[in-house]
Amino acid sequence: MISKKLFSSKLLSWHRSENYRILPWKKETDPYKIWLSEILLQQTRAAQVIPYYLNFIGNYPTIFHLAKANDEEVFRLWQGLGYYNRCKNMLLTARLICTHYNGQFPSNHEEILALKGVGKYTAAAIASFAFGLHFAVVDGNVTRVLARYFGITESISSALGKKNFADLAQSLLPKNSADYNQAIMDFGAEICTPVAPKCTYCPFQADCVAHQTGTINLLPVKEKNKVRKTRYFHFVILKNEEGNLWLQERTSKDIWPHLFVPYLLETNKTLTPSELSKSINPSKRKTLNLQFIGSEKQLLTHQQIISHFFRLNFKNQLTLPPEGVWVKKENLRNYPFPKTIISFFEKSLYF
Ligand code: SF4
Structure with missing residues (x-):
């Protein structure tokens, strides 16, 4: 991989010699027109x-025309663009x-960012294109x-990902921030496109990690913060007169296959002991x-498991599944358990 400095200078050199993207607001320095385009x-x-853009500029050549x-009439010109809040x-x-501001566009980043409808990306674009301020733009093209x-x-x-990409983009910014910002956005739009990027024409092909490792289609990762399904497990630690504990092997395609657990009832909410009693013993x-003796929480990739543990001296009050086994306390360690059960057993001194 080349250095950050070299990355920026290679990108600028591509911009100077091979960037043919023509847009009416490019090279514009009037902050009003830049803001409008953004x-x-x-x-x-x-x-x-x-x-x-051309229609707006034609009808409202200055910010005073637009303000008045x-x-x-303005909403009519906007028609078809959607997101009317922007208008x-x-x-x-x-x-x-x-x-x-007496018609003068504010020229410092903080004030630009404080304007209604202006977020981080738009503020960086206006600050760099109109005022040459040192702010890197970060949009979908740039992150890709x-x-x-x-x-x-x-x-x-993710929040951390956004921050890290923003920091990296800022660290790559050379003195000429406007040219660099334009270059990287055009490069993302023209060469390193979401689908079928033109790697053959890319000046970075020899150093690009995604190209070298065949991961172009996997990057960037857009996974949203994971929303985990919550499951409520109610474990009943059954102890018979000999002091043995009842366990059952999980055999379904669900989580924890082939691991052992105590008697289990899953519900969609936490149950009190009397609710649990009714649920597992409805006819009696x-x-x-x-x-009730304690709770554990375990986070899995797509779900979180809230486990509640209860104790019951077993005197045939329940009909148990035939595949269960009674295990001596000192032999518990011979069985494989899910993390949540191990943690509970350790805390409650079953191990
Ligand atoms: S080599 Fe391909 S994937 Fe890598 S930066 Fe260039 S266009 Fe993008």
Whole structure:
């Protein structure tokens, strides 16, 4: 892999000599026009934005024209772009800049970021393109290029992933931030595309980790923060008169196959001892003398298991599945258990 400095200079050199992407707002330095293009580009492809941009600039050549415009007229021009909140915020911001900043677009990053409808990406784009400030843009094009070139497998959807990509993008930024920002976005849109990237024409082919390891289609990782299903397991530690404990091997295709567990009832919520008693012994009138003895939580990839443990001196109050076994306490360690059961046994001195 080449150094960060070399990455930036190679990208700039591609931008100078091979970047043929033409967009009407490129090379623009008027902050109003840059801001307008960036608002229009949010959640919308550049090709779709071009006629809207030209129409807006034609109708409202300055921010004063836009601020004075009739709401309905502006919404009509916006028609077809969707996300109408963007249009509403754009009008509010235009009017705020005219009243509060005397029509002069704020020129520091903090103030730009504070404008309605302007998020981190848009603020960095305006700050660098209009004012040459040292802020790296991070959008889908940028994260894709970085994830593939550097072989980053961290999710771009997680909070930590977002921060790490932003830090990396910032660390790659050379002095000429505007050119570099434009270059990496165009590179992502034209060469390192989501599907079928043009690796043959890519100046980074020899060093690109994704290309070298055949992981182009796997990067960037977009896995969302995992939503885990919660399952509630109620384990009843049955002890017979000899002091042996009842265990059962799990044989289904569910979690923990071939591991042993105490008597188990799964429900969709936590049960009290009397609710549990009714659930496992519905036909008998007498409530089981279940004693709650503790809980454990275990996180698996797609589920979290909340386990509650109860004790019961077994006197044939329950009909037990035939495949269960009675095990002497001193032999418990000879059986394989899930982590949650081991943890419970250790805490309650069964081991
Ligand atoms: S070699 Fe292919 S995957 Fe790697 S940066 Fe270039 S275009 Fe993207």
